[in-house]
Amino acid sequence: MRIKRIFLLSLTAFLCLTVQAQNSRPGVSPSATYINDDGKETETTSDFAAQAPLSVTFRANPSDMSGYDPIYEWHFQKDGEETEMMVRYEEDTEYTFTESGTFIVTLKAKISAESDELPTNPIKVTVSESKLSFPNAFSPNGDEKNPTFKAKEYQSIVEFHAYIFNRWGQKLYEWTDPAGEWDGTYNGKVVKDGTYFLLVRAKGADGREYNIRKDVNVLTGFTEGNRLNN
Incomplete structure (x- = not known):
């Protein structure tokens, strides 16, 4: 009986060591x-x-x-x-x-x-493949509704440079991050209502090149009923 008990204890210890070795494989x-x-x-x-x-x-x-x-x-x-x-x-x-x-x-x-x-x-x-588009207008009047001008959507853009010009070709702002934005100011002051010009040169991860030229309308007198983004 003692020999049998010793055998069972030894077998149990062996099985425990075997299971432990299996569970600790590299x-x-x-x-x-x-x-x-x-x-x-x-x-x-x-x-x-x-x-x-x-x-x-x-x-x-x-x-x-x-x-x-x-x-x-x-x-x-x-x-x-x-x-x-x-x-x-x-x-x-x-x-x-x-x-x-x-x-x-x-x-x-x-x-x-x-x-x-x-x-x-x-x-x-x-x-993902690239996407890039911009709205036509925004309203930097302090009411938190379309207060800045930024990309309406962008995706997988690996190169980016955007510029804002006035009607005389004067550069007012530029940014190099597709997540960036323009707050509608120049030299610390909000620009006058009117039409400004956007130029964007960008490249997508799919090799697509973007050369966007479009008008941007600054509408500080906009109301909630206006529809700014096309």
């Missing part, structure tokens, strides 16, 4: 961290879509690697193309996508040069 769990279209930092291990320029931090997130000399390879490839864009040899890596399309990012990891690759899932990153 592994990686690749993830991507980026700023989504709502301006919030997001971390995911799944496929995702966002607009350019899209800066992403890819992390290997290794586990139980103590005592090993792991090797990491991040492979970047555009969907539908045979040739890889690049390979990065580091545990964590950062990349900024400035081109539209779908990109496949795959982590190939080993615990040593002689070992087999650890199982991982690729992450697909879809970068």
Whole structure:
């Protein structure tokens, strides 16, 4: 009976050690961290879509690697193309996508040069095509209704420069961020009601070039019933 009890205790200890060893195998769990279209930092291990320029931090997130000399390879490839864009040899890596399309990012990891690759899932990153448009008018009169002139919509714009001119060709304002805006002032004072001129030169992640020229109406006397944006 004592021998049987010792045997059972030994078997139980062996099984516990076996389960513990299985649960503590080296592994990686690749993830991507980026700023989504709502301006919030997001971390995911799944496929995702966002607009350019899209800066992403890819992390290997290794586990139980103590005592090993792991090797990491991040492979970047555009969907539908045979040739890889690049390979990065580091545990964590950062990349900024400035081109539209779908990109496949795959982590190939080993615990040593002689070992087999650890199982991982690729992450697909879809970068949207570009959009850019502006309204025809705004009302910088302090009532918080259309108080500034800015893009009505923009998406995946990687180069941008906008200018505002008066009727005599004098430059009143310029900005280089598609999220930027003009408050309707020049030298600290709100300009007079009237028609001004917008010039925008921009480029999208899809290679599309924008050369926008249009009138901008400043309407400080606008009421809520007016429809400013076409």
